[in-house]
Amino acid sequence: MINEHRLVQTFLELVQIDSPSGDEQQIAECVAESLRARGAQVKLDSLHNVIAFVPGRGVKQGVKPLFLNAHTDNVAPARGIKPIVAGGQIASDGTTVLGADDLAGVAAILEAAASLAENDKKHLPLEIAITSQEELGLVGAKGLDLQDFHAKEGVVLDSGGPVGAIVLASPTQNLVEITIKGKAAHSARPEGSINALKIAAAAIARTKLGKLDRDSTANFGIVRGGMARNIVPDKVEIVGEVRSRNTRKLERHTRAMKQGFERTLRGTGAKLEFRVTRAYNRYEFGKNDRLVQRVARVLKQLGRTPRYEMTMGGSDANIWNAKGIKAVVVSVGYEQIHTPSEYLPVAELVKAAELVETLALV
Numbered sequence: 001m002i003n004e005h006r007l008v009q010t011f012l013e014l015v016q017i018d019s020p021s022g023d024e025q026q027i028a029e030c031v032a033e034s035l036r037a038r039g040a041q042v043k044l045d046s047l048h049n050v051i052a053f054v055p056g057r058g059v060k061q062g063v064k065p066l067f068l069n070a071h072t073d074n075v076a077p078a079r080g081i082k083p084i085v086a087g088g089q090i091a092s093d094g095t096t097v098l099g100a101d102d103l104a105g106v107a108a109i110l111e112a113a114a115s116l117a118e119n120d121k122k123h124l125p126l127e128i129a130i131t132s133q134e135e136l137g138l139v140g141a142k143g144l145d146l147q148d149f150h151a152k153e154g155v156v157l158d159s160g161g162p163v164g165a166i167v168l169a170s171p172t173q174n175l176v177e178i179t180i181k182g183k184a185a186h187s188a189r190p191e192g193s194i195n196a197l198k199i200a201a202a203a204i205a206r207t208k209l210g211k212l213d214r215d216s217t218a219n220f221g222i223v224r225g226g227m228a229r230n231i232v233p234d235k236v237e238i239v240g241e242v243r244s245r246n247t248r249k250l251e252r253h254t255r256a257m258k259q260g261f262e263r264t265l266r267g268t269g270a271k272l273e274f275r276v277t278r279a280y281n282r283y284e285f286g287k288n289d290r291l292v293q294r295v296a297r298v299l300k301q302l303g304r305t306p307r308y309e310m311t312m313g314g315s316d317a318n319i320w321n322a323k324g325i326k327a328v329v330v331s332v333g334y335e336q337i338h339t340p341s342e343y344l345p346v347a348e349l350v351k352a353a354e355l356v357e358t359l360a361l362v
């Protein structure tokens with residue numbers, strides 16, 4: 001049985017360990033220790049991913065384990081989180097995020113493992129990946145060695161809203177890094193200079209950003225450049241992205257972005273570097289997919305009506321699906337993530353743990 005008190009205590013303990021992206025050793029060790037105490041065989045890798053295997057009970061040898069994943073890192077402001085439990089909800093004190101994204105997912109997995117360990121019901125073996133640096137670009141998942149994993153499918157607990165959502169589709173993302181090189185000069189003697197900032201501004205202005213079509217978005221998130229007020233800037237860097245759930249549209253939008261920059265730079269004497277890196281690949285499931293139906297069935301069993309969602313976000317699930325473990329993202333109950341107003345209803349946290357436990361029962 002899911003123990004609400006223990007689950008909430010675990011969650012409160014986790015969020016009070018500072019775990020901004022990349023500073024996750026301490027939380028990884030804490031999670032590893034908890035999993036060991038629940039009878040799992042646990043390994044930590046150099047990225048501070050926690051890998052845990054829980055043997056099944058009463059099932060045939062060779063039965064496929066259930067794959068479970070959540071991540072340990074929090075987005076800023078994430079240091080010194082002081083969770084407050086009131087009115088059936090957990091929130092931060094308003095100065096930091098709460099960290100329910102994704103420590104609610106981690107806590108739900110830990111509680112499910114504890115509950116499975118202390119009753120005598122038959123259950124599947126569990127293969128658990130608690131990953132690091134998800135928010136920095138799925139870094140832990142990308143670096144995780146899946147060699148010891150035998151699971152073919154499972155769930156990623158890493159989406160907002162009440163428990164019940166099943167994410168059916170996620171886009172491919174291209175990371176775009178642009179450098180415009182001009183020629184510096186003293187601002188009072190600008191003859192012969194090439195102002196990279198002015199050219200960058202013109203190129204940015206002609207680029208379509210935001211929602212491009214039903215499946216696609218584009219953004220420039222960072223612009224860096226310039227040395228001083230009285231120097232003509234000779235170099236500007238722009239970091240952006242294009243996402244689409246449709247690979248052909250993705251390539252078309254990325255190409256259009258590049259051509260816009262090339263046209264703007266033509267005849268200016270400035271040089272363009274336009275680097276495109278694939279951040280992650282799309283996936284898509286139908287409602288009739290066997291794994292989707294398996295999760296939907298359990299949700300109904302727990303009194304929830306499944307909600308099918310299409311996201312424009314990437315998650316570790318993009319990596320697992322590309323690496324051969326079929327994984328669907330499910331919601332964990334948190335709201336207003338990536339803000340100091342983030343909160344988590346306790347009843348949803350309990351439901352998320354029940355979802356994990358019930359998926360493991362056979």
Ligand SMILES: [Zn+2]
Pocket residue numbers: 071101102134158
């Ligand atoms: Zn997350």
